[in-house]
Amino acid sequence: MxxxxxxxxxxxxxxxxxxxxxxxxxxxxxxxxxxxxxxxxxxxxxxxxxxxxxxxxxxxxxxxxxxxxxxxxxxxxxxxxxxxxxxxxxxxxxxxxxxxxxxxxxxxxxxxxxxxxxxxxxxxxxxxxxxxxxxxxxxxxxxxxxxxxxxxxxxxxxxxxxxxxxxxxxxxxxxxxxxxxxxxxxFWNDDFLHNGKFMLGYFRTFPVFGIQKTKPEKEGWYMDTFIKPTSEDGLKFYREMGTLKDGYEKYYKNNFFMTEIMNHPNYDDYWQKxxxxxxxxxxxxxxxxxxxxxxxxxxxxxxxxxxxxxxxxxxxxxxxxxxxxxxxxxxxxxxxxxxxxxxxxxxxxxxxxxxxxxxxxxxxxxxxxxxxxxxxxxxxxxxxxxxxxxxAQYPPKNAQKVSFYLTDGTLKNKAENNFTEYYSDPNKPVLSSDNLKDFNGFTPRNYMSEDQRFAEGRPDVVTFTTDALTEDITFGGELMAKLNIASTSTDADFAVKLIDVYPEDFVPKEKKDGVIYGNYHQMVRSEIMPARFRNSREKPEALVPNQKTAVNFKLQDVMHTFKKGHKIQIQISSTWFPLFAVNPQKFMANPNFATEEDYTKAFIKIFGDSSLEVDVLK
Incomplete structure (x- = not known):
C-alpha cells in the first residue's frame, strides 16, 4: 500500500x-x-x-x-x-x-x-x-x-x-x-464527467479532490484513503463494487466532492458556475x-x-x-x-x-x-x-462538412430507410478495454488509441465499416454524431467510437513486442452521450419506448489521416464499463443512485439516416 x-x-x-x-x-x-x-x-x-x-x-x-x-x-x-x-x-x-x-x-x-x-x-x-x-x-x-x-x-x-x-x-x-x-x-465535459456521464475510471482519484485539510500540510493528508488494488485484474474491483451507489456508500460518503457529484445529476447551478x-x-x-x-x-x-x-x-x-x-x-x-x-x-x-x-x-x-x-x-x-x-485558423479554412451514414454495417454517403438493432443488458456491460491491468490505474490513459477488436462482434455492439480506402482522407476539425434511435426502454447511453482499421499486412515503422498490428483497430476518437440530455442538459427527458428519437452530440475534434488501404469504422454501444458508470436504462430523476433492481434490458435501433458529420480537409 x-x-x-x-x-x-x-x-x-x-x-x-x-x-x-x-x-x-x-x-x-x-x-x-x-x-x-x-x-x-x-x-x-x-x-x-x-x-x-x-x-x-x-x-x-x-x-x-x-x-x-x-x-x-x-x-x-x-x-x-x-x-x-x-x-x-x-x-x-x-x-x-x-x-x-x-x-x-x-x-x-x-x-x-x-x-x-x-x-x-x-x-x-x-x-x-x-x-x-x-x-x-x-x-x-x-x-x-x-x-x-x-x-x-x-x-x-x-x-x-x-x-x-x-x-x-x-x-x-x-x-x-x-x-x-x-x-x-x-466539469460537465472534462475529467469526471463526459456530457454529464460519470467517468467511473476516475473512481480512485477522489481522495485527492474531496478531503479538506485541517492544518498546514507538506505531504498528502489524503493518502491513506486511497483504494488499494487487490489483484492484477483491475476489473475484479469494479465488478465486486456493484453499482455507482454501492461504491459511493462503501468508499466515499465522507468525500465532499463525490457527494456533490452524486447529488447533482443534471447541469444545474452547481455545474454551470x-x-x-x-x-x-x-x-x-x-x-x-x-x-x-x-x-x-x-x-x-x-x-x-x-x-x-x-x-x-x-x-x-x-x-x-x-x-x-x-x-x-x-x-x-x-x-x-x-x-x-x-x-x-x-x-x-x-x-x-x-x-x-x-x-x-x-x-x-x-x-x-x-x-x-x-x-x-x-x-x-x-x-x-x-x-x-x-x-492560419482552426478549424482549417479548407475543411468541408461530410456526412457518413450508418447503414447495413457500412458507412455510406447517403441515408437509407433501414435500421441496425442490438441488445443492451446493464448487467452484462461492454468492456472499455481488454487490458485488465489498466483498470487498476489512477486515471484512464491507454484506451484513447487502444485496439478495439475485442468489442467488434459482440451482440451489444454495432459496427459500420467502409471498404478499404482507395486514397487518403483527412478528418481535420469537428465531429458530430447525429443518431436517430429507438429503444424499448426509457433511457440509454450512446458510446460512439471512430476507428482506423489497419490493413492485414500492416507493418509499423516502430512496434511493441507481442502486438498484432495487422488489422489493428486503432481508436481515433470516442465519446458518450446519455439520451436523457439530448434536448437539455438542465432538464432531462425520458425516451418514449419504441419511438424514433434524435440524439445528437459532439465528439471531440480530430486531426487524423486515414491512409489508402485502411478502413474507417464506427462502433456504437450503450455500455462502456468500467470506464463509465452503467446506465440503468430506466429513466430516473437521479440515475447516480440506481440499484441493480433498476437495471433494465433493452433492444435499441440505430436507423439508417444516422450519421457522423466530419470536417474533411480538401
Missing part, C-alpha cells in the same frame, strides 16, 4: 513540476529560493515558493513565470530545491523568476479548497476567485521582488491549467503571456493553449478554451497546439513517442518545447509584446500521417 501511495503522489507531482531531472545541482548553483506567504484581498495568505536567478540585477532584469497548483509546490523549506523549474529545461536555463503557489485550502496555503472555483462575474472589493488571487499575487511579486522587468507569464497542466485559464481573467496589465495546458474548462467558458471575454494578451489528442482526462478543455477566446477576443494573440500526447506528456521527452501501442515519431515533446513553448514565453516575456511571436495560429499533429501541420 505504501508503494502504491508513493506512486500516486509522484504522479500528481508530474503535473506540478513539469519536466523534472533527477539532479537539482544546476538549480542550487544558479537560483536563490524564497518562501513567502502572499496576502490576498480577503486576508487569506497563500504559500508561495520563488526561485530567483543569482545573476539578476538592475542591469539584467528578468520576467516572472508562474504556476499556481493544488498539487503542492514541494519540496518545502528554503534549502530544499526542486529538480526542475518551469515547463521545460530550456526555459529553466533562459533566465526567469519562477514562482509556484499552493492555491487556497491546499498544502501550506490558508483558506478552503473548492473544485473548479466559480468565477465571480461582478466583483465587489471582498469577492475572491482564482482570477483575483492571480491578480493579488502578481501585484505582490512586482512590488517585492527586485529587478523584475514588470512582465509575468503563467502556465500549468491539468488542474494548474485551469488555474492558468482563470488567471487570464485577472486582467493584470503585467500579465502578457498565458499557456493553459490540458486545462479543465467545464464551474464553467470558465462564459467568462473568457475581451482577452487582450497572448494565449497558447496546449492539449493532447490522446488526453483521456482533458481533451475538450483546450479545444473549448481556444475556440471561445477566438470568438470573444479579437485582440488576443490566440494559439492552439495539439500533439499526439496523453495527459501532460508534452512535458516529458521519451525519445520514441508512443501512445499505448502506436508510434508517432521521435523527440516530439522536444520539438514542442523548443520550437513552440520556449519561443512563446521568450518572445512575450523578453521581447515585444505587441508583435507576433511567429507561431502559427494552430499547430496540430496529424495522428494518421504522423506529422505536424500548421494552419
Amino acid at each position: 505504501k508503494k502504491y501511495m508513493q506512486f500516486i503522489f509522484l504522479l500528481l507531482m508530474v503535473f506540478s513540476f513539469g519536466q523534472n531531472k533527477p539532479d537539482n545541482t544546476f538549480i542550487k548553483e544558479n537560483y536563490t529560493k524564497k518562501e513567502v506567504y502572499i496576502p490576498m484581498r480577503d486576508g487569506v495568505k497563500l504559500f508561495t515558493s520563488i526561485y530567483i536567478p543569482k545573476d539578476i540585477s538592475a542591469s539584467h532584469k528578468l520576467p516572472f513565470l508562474m504556476q499556481r497548483t493544488c498539487y503542492s509546490v514541494a519540496p518545502y523549506g528554503p534549502d530544499a530545491y526542486r529538480n526542475g523549474l518551469g515547463p521545460n529545461q530550456y526555459l529553466m536555463k533562459d533566465g526567469y523568476i519562477f514562482v509556484y503557489q499552493d492555491v487556497r485550502g491546499r498544502y501550506m496555503s490558508e483558506g478552503v479548497f473548492t473544485n473548479m472555483t466559480p468565477q465571480v462575474a461582478h466583483k465587489t472589493k471582498k469577492d475572491v476567485d482564482e482570477s483575483t488571487d492571480t491578480y493579488d499575487t502578481i501585484e505582490w511579486l512586482l512590488k517585492n521582488i527586485p529587478n523584475n522587468n514588470k512582465k509575468v507569464g503563467q502556465y500549468g497542466t491539468s488542474y494548474p491549467g485551469f488555474y492558468t485559464a482563470a488567471g487570464i481573467l485577472s486582467d493584470h496589465p503585467a500579465l502578457v503571456a498565458s499557456s493553459p495546458q490540458a486545462p479543465i474548462s467545464d 464551474r464553467s470558465i467558458l462564459p467568462h473568457l471575454k475581451n482577452v487582450k494578451h497572448a494565449v497558447m493553449t496546449v492539449g493532447g489528442w490522446f488526453d483521456a482526462e482533458d481533451l475538450s478543455g483546450p479545444l473549448n478554451i481556444y475556440k471561445t477566446i477566438e470568438k470573444t477576443s479579437p485582440k488576443a494573440k490566440n494559439t492552439i497546439v495539439m500533439g499526439p500526447f496523453s495527459h501532460g506528456a508534452w512535458a516529458r521527452e521519451t525519445g520514441k513517442a508512443f501512445h499505448n501501442d502506436i508510434y508517432f515519431g521521435d523527440s516530439i515533446a522536444t520539438y514542442y518545447q523548443k520550437n513552440l513553448e520556449t519561443k512563446f514565453f521568450n518572445h512575450y516575456l523578453k521581447g515585444d509584446t505587441k508583435s507576433d511571436a511567429g507561431i502559427p495560429e494552430a499547430v496540430m499533429f496529424d495522428t494518421g500521417s504522423k506529422e505536424w501541420r500548421e494552419f
